[in-house]
Amino acid sequence: MKKIYVLNGPNLNLLGKREPHVYGQASLQDLIQGLEKCAKELGIVISSYQSNHEGDIIDRLHEANEKKYEGVILNPGAFTHYSYAIRDAIAGIDIPVVEIHLSNVHARESFRRESVTAPVSIGQISGFGFYGYHMALHALLERIKGEQIHE
Numbered sequence: 607m608k609k610i611y612v613l614n615g616p617n618l619n620l621l622g623k624r625e626p627h628v629y630g631q632a633s634l635q636d637l638i639q640g641l642e643k644c645a646k647e648l649g650i651v652i653s654s655y656q657s658n659h660e661g662d663i664i665d666r667l668h669e670a671n672e673k674k675y676e677g678v679i680l681n682p683g684a685f686t687h688y689s690y691a692i693r694d695a696i697a698g699i700d701i702p703v704v705e706i707h708l709s710n711v712h713a714r715e716s717f718r719r720e721s722v723t724a725p726v727s728i729g730q731i732s733g734f735g736f737y738g739y740h741m742a743l744h745a746l747l748e749r750i751k752g753e754q755i756h757e
């Protein structure tokens with residue numbers, strides 16, 4: 607079975623409580639449960655992890671690569687906007703990474719419009735809430751199957 611790693615960065619453990627007008631009322635656990643259901647239907651197994659620490663996220667990216675996961679769905683949180691170390695980790699591994707944001711980062715404060723991690727990811731999904739993670743699963747599956755993704 608294909609294995610996908612789902613990695614959520616800083617403050618995403620607070621989903622449901624954190625700025626619910628931006629990120630919604632549902633928790634990280636709700637997000638992962640829904641995604642597990644979607645993955646099962648697609649014949650994929652997911653492992654998920656959340657961390658508030660930059661180095662920890664980097665270690666997990668390396669681990670996903672070493673343990674031969676087929677791809678990573680990564681919400682780097684605010685690290686998106688300035689972590690060159692996470693960018694280098696994505697660039698340094700062999701497996702595809704989809705960058706995901708619950709909110710539409712392009713419709714918010716100007717600092718959120720820049721992503722240092724998107725250029726080394728296979729694509730960015732932003733603004734579709736939890737459904738974006740489902741979209742990312744489908745996108746990774748297509749990439750793994752070797753089908754062309756519009757570039």
Ligand code: DQA
Nearest residue numbers: 617682683684707708709718
């Ligand atoms: C976020 C967007 C980031 O700008 C923010 O710092 C987050 C969450 C999102 O999912 O919309 O923590 O990645």
